[in-house]
Amino acid sequence: MNRTWWKILGAILVVYATIAGLLLGVPRLNILNETIRNLYFHVPMWFAMITLFAISVVYSIASLNRPNEDYDRRAVESANVGVVFGIFGLITGSIWAKYTWDQFWSFDPKQNFAAIAVLLYFAYLILRNAIDEEQKRAKISAIYNIFAFPMMIVLVFVLPRLQASLHPGNGGNPGFNTYDLDSRMRMVFYPACMGWIVIGYWIYTIRFRIRTLEDKQL
Amino acid sequence: MQLAKQVIYLIRKEAVLEWRSKYALNGVLLYVVSTVFVCYLSFVSIPNKLTWNALFWIIILFASINAVAKSFLQESKGRHLYTYLLASPIALILAKTIYNSLLMMGLTLIALFFYALVFPFQPETDIPMYMVATVLGSLSFATIFTMISAIASKAGNGGMLMAILSFPIIIPVIIVLIKLSKNAIDGLDRSVSMDDIGLLVLINAMVMGVSLILFPYLWRD
Numbered sequence: 464m465n466r467t468w469w470k471i472l473g474a475i476l477v478v479y480a481t482i483a484g485l486l487l488g489v490p491r492l493n494i495l496n497e498t499i500r501n502l503y504f505h506v507p508m509w510f511a512m513i514t515l516f517a518i519s520v521v522y523s524i525a526s527l528n529r530p531n532e533d534y535d536r537r538a539v540e541s542a543n544v545g546v547v548f549g550i551f552g553l554i555t556g557s558i559w560a561k562y563t564w565d566q567f568w569s570f571d572p573k574q575n576f577a578a579i580a581v582l583l584y585f586a587y588l589i590l591r592n593a594i595d596e597e598q599k600r601a602k603i604s605a606i607y608n609i610f611a612f613p614m615m616i617v618l619v620f621v622l623p624r625l626q627a628s629l630h631p632g633n634g635g636n637p638g639f640n641t642y643d644l645d646s647r648m649r650m651v652f653y654p655a656c657m658g659w660i661v662i663g664y665w666i667y668t669i670r671f672r673i674r675t676l677e678d679k680q681l
Numbered sequence: 682m683q684l685a686k687q688v689i690y691l692i693r694k695e696a697v698l699e700w701r702s703k704y705a706l707n708g709v710l711l712y713v714v715s716t717v718f719v720c721y722l723s724f725v726s727i728p729n730k731l732t733w734n735a736l737f738w739i740i741i742l743f744a745s746i747n748a749v750a751k752s753f754l755q756e757s758k759g760r761h762l763y764t765y766l767l768a769s770p771i772a773l774i775l776a777k778t779i780y781n782s783l784l785m786m787g788l789t790l791i792a793l794f795f796y797a798l799v800f801p802f803q804p805e806t807d808i809p810m811y812m813v814a815t816v817l818g819s820l821s822f823a824t825i826f827t828m829i830s831a832i833a834s835k836a837g838n839g840g841m842l843m844a845i846l847s848f849p850i851i852i853p854v855i856i857v858l859i860k861l862s863k864n865a866i867d868g869l870d871r872s873v874s875m876d877d878i879g880l881l882v883l884i885n886a887m888v889m890g891v892s893l894i895l896f897p898y899l900w901r902d
């Protein structure tokens with residue numbers, strides 16, 4: 464029970480957030496209307512992605528300091544799962560954009576920079592594939608990962624704020640804080656974020672164990 | 682002051698090497714000039730000054746990849762080992778970055794000169810501000826590409842990896858640069874561009890700091 468309670472908690476939170484997110488009342492805002500519910504599905508993906516990339520960079524730093532196969536596996540698997548969450552974030556965002564902006568991809572700065580941030584981690588994964596020798600691969604990819612993480616932060620958090628964007632929260636469009644005024648949304652949004660972060664972490668631990676087993680059989 | 686002495690010596694070594702085999706330097710120069718000319722011939726029907734501004738940065742991007750990539754990729758393994766025996770890794774990365782920054786600045790200013798020949802500046806252009814943008818741009822290209830070329834050379838499979846690894850990192854810089862130089866071309870008030878200049882300086886400082894911390898780990902084999 465000690466080791467499984469957080470998995471149960473994550474599953475309950477995600478199920479709750481999905482059902483409550485579709486059924487509970489939401490404030491009626493212009494343009495957004497019912498699509499405001501996407502907040503419960505789209506934003507938690509990014510939080511989960513950032514958390515997993517942060518885990519990845521922490522293990523990369525650890526593996527530079529004390530070279531260790533486990534640290535390297537943890538770094539690559541959390542980056543793998545983080546990339547998947549990033550892609551889900553892009554997909555949920557474009558479905559929402561289809562209904563509010565009338566186009567899946569309208570080259571909004573937020574969309575572009577998020578896509579580039581995901582590209583950055585694809586480059587990390589390709590760099591790993593390019594090197595055969597294991598210890599060398601661990602070291603060089605850890606260095607690139609640490610190099611890329613601050614750039615990802617700049618891409619996702621700094622640059623979109625400097626440009627005109629239609630994304631909620633930018634350029635006078637109602638964002639986070641405006642929704643937060645409505646406590647009904649807060650009741651679903653925070654559990655959704657918590658739940659998806661926990662689920663992402665769970666998937667990463669499973670991936671890590673699978674990779675450890677695979678490497679041992681070789 | 683051991684470090685400063687090493688850095689100065691290594692920079693001089695790079696310059697002498699470059700000067701002795703003028704092929705690389707002249708090659709990059711010719712590359713820039715002929716790309717400007719080709720772009721002029723193919724885009725001559727587009728009179729829009731903003732397109733020309735974006736085109737200028739694309740030309741500089743590819744020229745700088747070619748110019749900076751060789752700093753680590755083209756060194757033989759033996760010479761690498763010899764340098765590492767004599768100098769500290771911090772001195773090596775500092776020297777390479779400073780040398781590449783100087784090289785890039787010269788290259789960008791030459792390219793800008795030729796560019797201005799085929800496409801003269803508009804009267805409202807804030808030329809000193811445009812110069813600031815070019816200098817900052819060449820600095821950022823040099824710092825980022827130097828570290829990436831060190832990583833790519835260690836990974837052992839040169840050119841393509843260099844492009845894959847550097848493009849996602851260079852895109853934000855290029856977007857800010859294009860915005861900054863567009864402000865200069867439109868002759869906007871200088872206070873408008875201060876944010877962008879600050880961001881570029883910040884990115885440069887960040888990249889430099891991370892490279893200085895990470896390079897000692899990278900060169901140890």
